[in-house]
Amino acid sequence: MKREDILVTLSLLGALHGFLTGSLFGPLFGAGIIAYIKLAHFSFSPKISFEIEGPGELEEGKQYDFLIKIRNNGSPTIIKPIVKVPFEVKVEGLKEVPIKRGGFIKLKVTPLLKGSYNIGVSLLVQDLYGLLNFETEEASMNIGVVPSVDSIKEGVKEARNVRLKESYKRALIGSETVDFYGLREYYPGDDIRRIDWKASSRIRKLIIREFLKERDSDVYIVLDETREMRKGKIDYGSSLALYLTGLLVKAGYRVGLIRYWEGGYKVIEPGKGVAHLEKIRSDLKVRRERGISSLKASLSSFSEKGRKFLRKVFPKKVGIAEALLSIKSPSYLLIITDLMSNTSLLYSLVVMLKKKHKIIIFSPNPVLFYPYEVDKEVLKMLYESYKERELMLRKFSTIVPVIDLEPYDYEEVLRGLE
Incomplete structure (x- = not known):
């Protein structure tokens, strides 16, 4: 029941009390209440307009200030915001504020999950006596919430763990053939x-x-040393190549190394023993490249005519193509690449060579290896790159096992292949 209704009821009770007792106090009391209500109605004539101001794009988990700017061309009033948001968005600062001619209400908005959301705001307008009130029409604002760097990494890690298990099942070295x-x-x-x-x-x-x-098959560690890999990921790739070589040599495999870069490559033929391991270790000395990774890769499907054309031009010195096509006998190919250079060419090569070789791709994720400070624009770029990379990984994963890696995955990789 509203306050006004309570006061009207009291005035009627006062009049009834006077009628029954013959006293003037009851009617006078009731008349005073009615006069008070009329005065409140007469003095309550606010003319309210408002707008919402705040960032249109937010990062999940961070708190942002939103302002409700209020203009009043009528009588003084007390205003309380009414905010309608989904459960993924937390709002604080919903308090009453006295407004004469204008003012603002500051809201603390914290998006909890990524996505696109609508914030609906209306105002409860009350008179100074607390008797009368009405609610304004609702104004709305759309916000886009991008994931934080930590949640991107966590999401990639979670998805990667699922892919790791599936990839290890598909990529076991030493499994049995149908022979x-x-x-x-x-x-x-x-x-x-x-x-x-x-x-x-x-x-x-x-x-x-x-x-x-399949123990008799040779194993080739194929290391991408193109420009994009040299921007912050080459040390990781070289260390992983060396760790894999040591693990496989210890297990009795013949292991070779292929390093390729823009327009060239080098092959160390498969061998066994400590001396061979030392030879590969000495060869894994590469120079870092300065600069920031582009985080962009293009992948398009080749038609059958395109593949025939590639087969004709592969004999030329084109780095990765000639390096992989030089392997004559069926082997294991453990390719370490960030999939940022020659992506379409590598995809076509893998489609062709998987019929002859057993291929596993170990791919350091450029998003997770980003070494610089992250601001709003960089965060948006990382998120877009993450989504594009997910599509590319899915396409590669349909033909061969692909293991998406972050900077500290050595132990997990080696455990999976032991």
């Missing part, structure tokens, strides 16, 4: 799916089928 090797007696711990039931029934013993291992 049949022979039969042998079943031993506890053998996979029961390999039991040859026909052979077992004939000799009345459990017999399992054995298949050839």
Whole structure:
């Protein structure tokens, strides 16, 4: 019940009290209340207009100031903002403010999640006596919320962890081929799916089928040393290449190294042993490039005619193409690249070579390797780059395992490949 209704009820009760008791106090009391209400109505004539001011683009988790600018061409009043926002947006500062001719109300707005949201604001306008009030029409403002650098990294990490598990399953080195090797007696711990039931029934013993291992295949570590990789990611790539080489040499594989850059490449043929590992370690000395990574990559699908054309021109000295096409026997190719240079060419090469080789791509994420201070414009650029890269990774992932890496993923990578 409104205050005005309560006062009207009291005035009627006063009149009733006077009628029943014959006293003048009740009617006079009621008349005074009615006069008070009439005075409040007569003096309450505000003319309110307002607008909302605030940034249109916000970063999640940060607090921003929004101003409700109010103009009043009527009687003095008391105003309280009414704000309608989704649960993803937190608003503070909803307090009553006396307004004569004009003023403002400062709201503290904190977006909790990325996205696009609408903020609706209306004003509850009250008289100075607290008897009368009305609500203005609602004004609205759209805001766009971009993710913070931390949430981008967290989101990439979460998505990457899922991809890591799937990629490791698809990229196990030393897995079995479909080439049949022979039969042998079943031993506890053998996979029961390999039991040859026909052979077992004939000799009345459990017999399992054995298949050839892919242990005899060579492994090539392919390191991208193009300009974009040299901007902050080459040390990581070189260290990862060396760690992978040490792990695989220790496991008994023949490991080779291919380094490629703009217009050239170098190959160290596969070998084994400590001396070979030292040879690769000595070769992994590259010079850093100054400058900021462009964070841009282009990827387009090639038609069949385009692929035929590429096959014709690949014999020329074009770096990555000639380097990969020089590998004659079926091998493992562990490619370390940020996918920022020669992206379309690399995609076409992978499509062609996956029929012959088993390929895994280890890709340092340029967004997560960004080394400089982040402001609003840089944050927006990082977010757009992150979305573009996600699309590119999905396209590569449809043909070969792709492992998206951040600066401290050595341990996770090595554990997955052990």
